[in-house]
Amino acid sequence: MSVISAERLVKHYRIRSGGRRPDRVVHAVDDVSFELAEGSTLAIVGESGCGKSTIARMLVRLTEPTAGRILVQGRDTVDRRAVQFVSQNPWSALNRRKSIRHALEQPLAVHGLHPGRAARAARVRELLDLVGLTEEYLDRRPGGVSGGELQRVTVARALAVEPRVLVLDEPTASLDVSVKALLVNLLADLRRRLGLSYVLITHEIDIARHLADRVAVMYLGRIVETGDAEQVFTDPRHPYTRALLAAVPGIGSREPAPLLRGEVPSAVSPPPGCRFHTRCPMAVDACARTEAALEPGPDGRRVACLRLDDLTAPPPFLNDPS
Amino acid sequence: MAAMTAAQSPAGQLLSVRDLAVVFRTRTGEVPAVREVSFDLARGEIFGLVGESGSGKSTVLTALTRMLARNARITSGRIGFDGADLLALREPAMRRLRGDRIGLIPQRPMTSLSPATSIGRQLRWHLDGLDDAGRLKELLGGVGLDALLDRLDGYPFEFSGGQLQRLLIAVAALGKQPDLLLADEPTTTLDATVQAQVLRLLLELRDRVGSAMVFVTHDLGVISQISDRIGVMYAGRLVEVAPARELFAAPRHPYTRALLEAIPVRHRRGEPLRTIPGTVTGANRLSGCPFAPRCPIALDLCREENPAPRETGLSLVRCHRAGEDL
Ligand SMILES: Nc1ncnc2c1ncn2[C@@H]1O[C@H](COP(=O)(O)OP(=O)(O)OP(=O)(O)O)[C@@H](O)[C@H]1O
Ligand SMILES: Nc1ncnc2c1ncn2[C@@H]1O[C@H](COP(=O)(O)OP(=O)(O)O)[C@@H](O)[C@H]1O
Numbered sequence: 091m092s093v094i095s096a097e098r099l100v101k102h103y104r105i106r107s108g109g110r111r112p113d114r115v116v117h118a119v120d121d122v123s124f125e126l127a128e129g130s131t132l133a134i135v136g137e138s139g140c141g142k143s144t145i146a147r148m149l150v151r152l153t154e155p156t157a158g159r160i161l162v163q164g165r166d167t168v169d170r171r172a173v174q175f176v177s178q179n180p181w182s183a184l185n186r187r188k189s190i191r192h193a194l195e196q197p198l199a200v201h202g203l204h205p206g207r208a209a210r211a212a213r214v215r216e217l218l219d220l221v222g223l224t225e226e227y228l229d230r231r232p233g234g235v236s237g238g239e240l241q242r243v244t245v246a247r248a249l250a251v252e253p254r255v256l257v258l259d260e261p262t263a264s265l266d267v268s269v270k271a272l273l274v275n276l277l278a279d280l281r282r283r284l285g286l287s288y289v290l291i292t293h294e295i296d297i298a299r300h301l302a303d304r305v306a307v308m309y310l311g312r313i314v315e316t317g318d319a320e321q322v323f324t325d326p327r328h329p330y331t332r333a334l335l336a337a338v339p340g341i342g343s344r345e346p347a348p349l350l351r352g353e354v355p356s357a358v359s360p361p362p363g364c365r366f367h368t369r370c371p372m373a374v375d376a377c378a379r380t381e382a383a384l385e386p387g388p389d390g391r392r393v394a395c396l397r398l399d400d401l402t403a404p405p406p407f408l409n410d411p412s
Numbered sequence: 413m414a415a416m417t418a419a420q421s422p423a424g425q426l427l428s429v430r431d432l433a434v435v436f437r438t439r440t441g442e443v444p445a446v447r448e449v450s451f452d453l454a455r456g457e458i459f460g461l462v463g464e465s466g467s468g469k470s471t472v473l474t475a476l477t478r479m480l481a482r483n484a485r486i487t488s489g490r491i492g493f494d495g496a497d498l499l500a501l502r503e504p505a506m507r508r509l510r511g512d513r514i515g516l517i518p519q520r521p522m523t524s525l526s527p528a529t530s531i532g533r534q535l536r537w538h539l540d541g542l543d544d545a546g547r548l549k550e551l552l553g554g555v556g557l558d559a560l561l562d563r564l565d566g567y568p569f570e571f572s573g574g575q576l577q578r579l580l581i582a583v584a585a586l587g588k589q590p591d592l593l594l595a596d597e598p599t600t601t602l603d604a605t606v607q608a609q610v611l612r613l614l615l616e617l618r619d620r621v622g623s624a625m626v627f628v629t630h631d632l633g634v635i636s637q638i639s640d641r642i643g644v645m646y647a648g649r650l651v652e653v654a655p656a657r658e659l660f661a662a663p664r665h666p667y668t669r670a671l672l673e674a675i676p677v678r679h680r681r682g683e684p685l686r687t688i689p690g691t692v693t694g695a696n697r698l699s700g701c702p703f704a705p706r707c708p709i710a711l712d713l714c715r716e717e718n719p720a721p722r723e724t725g726l727s728l729v730r731c732h733r734a735g736e737d738l
């Protein structure tokens with residue numbers, strides 16, 4: 091069963107132009123649907139500014155969709171406990187002036203969980219233990235612990251209210267390689283032990299590949315390809331997915347990937363037809379007029395591309411580990 | 413021609429850092445954040461810096477711009493920049509250098525932008541001549557932000573993390589075209605295609621105007637693409653320096669080796685990633701090798717004595733066991 095179903099989500103931001111011009115609308119997310127199966131991880135990857143964080147903010151109800159709905163465990167009611175957020179920047183997520191104890195107790199107090207000092211303290215110890223920190227951290231402030239430790243604190247805090255789902259927005263972006271590895275291992279371990287499901291937003295394809303069961307690839311407010319993670323990462327079909335994976339720098343490679351040609355379109359006036367057509371190496375005239383639906387192919391994955399039938403050549407992407 | 417060494421680079425020297433040490437005063441005493449850091453940079457050369465969080469990478473960059481936090485102090489060292497002694501310059505002269513010759517792309521874009529001012533105005537604060545529409549288009553287009561041309565009246569919160577980061581890159585790199593560009597994790601919030609565009613842009617800037625760069629990143633793929641030489645920091649020290657190819661082909665310091673083993677592509681899907689056991693906490697204060705508590709091949713000597721830098725050709729390593737065949 092799906093723990094989250096996102097149905098035709100739309101988020102448009104209206105930006106005022108101060109009277110002289112009509113207001114403009116940023117099409118941050120347009121008609122995005124996905125399912126998150128219980129106990130699984132869905133990675134969302136895509137171009138900077140394509141709407142990933144906007145989806146995250148809608149899932150955790152920090153912002154309301156312009157249209158569409160989000161079902162949590164089949165219900166359309168707002169459940170502020172079931173879905174919790176871990177943001178990219180642990181420093182801005184926590185109050186600098188308050189202790190880590192406060193950060194962990196606050197959600198318990200807000201939701202009236204584990205009432206009483208002793209019960210609350212016990213729960214806080216349990217949370218620290220879950221993420222592999224000791225009690226000596228409790229009285230420190232966010233400024234006094236390293237980025238990796240602080241990211242554990244934000245994970246512990248998100249877990250405080252026993253959620254079913256964590257929405258992780260670039261959880262490992264600013265961590266060094268070995269601390270990143272620790273956090274990835276921790277997330278995998280928590281998922282197994284607590285039966286959690288994750289929506290993982292990341293630019294780090296290797297981490298998405300390591301953790302995700304399914305992946306959704308976004309471009310300019312839309313999902314362009316979605317399917318089994320291993321399948322999409324080893325055999326990407328949509329031209330944008332291919333460009334994205336081809337650009338991942340391999341260790342020891344000496345030259346950045348070639349540029350996508352063409353104008354980067356604006357989310358204020360997304361191009362008609364396929365939104366990628368202004369930069370797509372495969373584009374034909376029809377792509378500028380007609381938008382392909384996100385159709386399921388024979389292998390179960392969905393790709394939104396008019397030229398789907400021509401997108402079969404095996405791609406030489408992702409550098410081999412050896 | 414004099415023999416080149418790791419700390420020195422070929423003719424056209426721009427920057428020379430010698431024995432730099434920085435401490436922070438904190439409630440629990442002084443933290444030595446950077447110790448005995450020496451490296452040179454030629455015009456047009458790109459020096460990549462990797463290393464553990466907290467190892468002092470950002471502190472080195474901010475020391476180079478002399479914009480350290482108030483509780484920080486440079487306790488020793490020399491920074492030569494194009495013949496001038498940076499640490500001896502008066503503040504107005506330093507400010508002029510920061511204005512056009514030394515550019516910094518800071519680590520956290522959100523905290524370097526003013527939340528209540530439109531991004532268009534902030535761009536104009538930093539750069540003269542921006543009223544020329546062609547120039548603005550060129551600047552934004554260079555970092556893939558052509559699409560923001562009609563949104564310049566927007567405030568920072570209206571943009572994604574990666575869009576803000578690219579604005580700062582456009583200002584510091586394309587806008588100022590500095591002789592020395594200091595980039596602190598400039599591409600961490602960018603997807604791979606935009607990242608490749610930014611890397612190409614920086615390489616092109618280097619080729620066209622000869623900018624030298626110090627480029628900090630945790631991404632080993634990125635650092636191998638952008639750098640001529642790479643420095644690896646651990647607990648305030650530069651523990652290894654080597655030409656990019658060499659570092660990946662034959663890492664010599666045990667920390668560098670552990671780093672290369674922790675990356676996910678070296679693991680099967682779902683298998684736990686290799687990590688480095690132990691923690692870096694307290695390593696800054698050790699009298700021996702700072703990596704000794706976590707090092708799989710440490711000897712008693714390592715715990716007692718800090719290894720001196722050994723130079724061979726263009727490389728440098730600080731490890732007692734570096735010469736051995738292990
Ligand atoms: N409050 C806002 N008002 C107006 N536009 C916004 C607002 N928040 C986001 N946007 C715009 O919506 C689009 C999607 O932004 P979002 O933050 O979701 O991108 P993202 O995919 O998370 O990007 P990144 O990878 O760079 O973090 C962008 O064009 C952004 O500028
Ligand atoms: N403003 C500050 N006050 C006290 N300590 C600091 C400050 N800034 C950095 N430090 C300490 O200095 C060391 C180096 O930090 P930093 O240069 O930010 O490392 P990196 O950029 O390599 O992650 C760390 O131990 C860090 O905790």
Ligand code: SF4
Pocket residue numbers: 665666667701702703704705707708709710711714719730731732733734
């Ligand atoms: S000096 Fe010793 S402890 Fe330090 S890295 Fe080398 S072998 Fe390991």
Ligand SMILES: [Mg+2]
Pocket residue numbers: 142143144572573574
């Ligand atoms: Mg984002």
Ligand SMILES: [Mg+2]
Pocket residue numbers: 469470471519596
């Ligand atoms: Mg830093």
